[in-house]
Amino acid sequence: MSNVRKHQVLAVVLLFVFAWHSASFAQSAPTTKTQVVMLGTGTPLPDPRRSGPSTAIVVNDMPYIVDAGTGVVRRAAAARDKGMKGLEPTNLRIAFLTHLHADHTLGLPDLILTPWIMGRKEPLELYGPAGTREMVAHILQAYDADIKTRTEGLEHSNRTGYKVNVHEITPGVVYKDASVTVKAFNAYHGSPQNTFGYRFETPGRVIVISGDATPKSDVLQNCNGCDVLIHEVYTQASFDKVSPEWKQYREAFHTSTRQLAEIANKAKPDLLILYHRENPGCDQARTQECREAGGEEQMLKEIRELYKGKVTAGHDLDVY
Ligand SMILES: [Zn+2]
Ligand SMILES: [Zn+2]
Secondary structure, three states, X not given: OOHHHHHHHHHHHHHHHHHHHHHHHHHOOOOOOEEXXXXXXXXXXXXXXXXXXXXXXXXXXXXXXXXXXXXXXXHHHHHHHOOOHHHOHHXXXXXXXXXXXXXXXOOHHXXXXXXXXXXXXXXXXXXXXXXXXXXXXXXXXXXXXXXXXXXXXXXXXXXXXXXXXXXXXXXXXXXXXXXXXXXXXXXXXXXXXXXXXXXXXXXXXXXXXXXXXXXXXXXHHHHOOOOEEEEEEEOHHHHOOOOXXXXXXXXHHOOEHHHHXXXXXXXXXXXXXXXXXXXXXXXXXXXXXXXXXXXXXXXXXXXXXXXXXXXXXXXXXXXX
């Protein structure tokens, strides 16, 4: 091949490589990235593999936290260690509470104080039902001596990051920024008041979190073909084993696999994530048989019998 011919071939090859590279670059150009990180998938049960309920919706590395169960900040740090850099604890500054039950708020002092002790300067922006302001005031009062020691003593901690801007909410759009719109909706959990589920709309995805909820909650209309539905559940097999009192409690506060399958068949989420798999009555009975009846395997078996969509059992630190 002549030198001229070689140069021509080389030019064509280079042009092709350049064009291919440009095309692939265009395809992988940065787009909005929304991830669901299960920080805690547990219940009041002190299961060492499951922290208290808490979910992070992370949009372009900005975390929005739903609920503050036990271990929330440590689980965020564990997610950061797995490469989710947005979950650096000092980055935790926007949170939403579904309700004020202990399992969903035992980590609230942690969420208020630990990121601050690590250097967060911004106050926590906290959205929750009526009563949130009072709960936060009591927490801050309980830790008053500690806060004084850290701000006035040798640690020289900043005087802003432990503060909390509480937003007590009612159903509707409760938060909006350039990345997300967050809508609260009524979740019926024991009483028809003061419990919310949340719908997150991000540029790429719609994510709905039930919180603690009976089927009377407004999950269906808020999911309605959503990308991800994260829902609480208990098994029918464990329901059948508990006392009439516990049956009554479950019916008033939570959702069975059978009921959830019915909701999911109508709401048609692209992905159903099961979390907060509660087993009240069996937790207290503490027998192996009762535990297994309420276990994950049983839960998936029951739901799959009645719901043919994509469904998974969430575990702590799962990312979707
Ligand atoms: Zn709960
Ligand atoms: Zn609850």
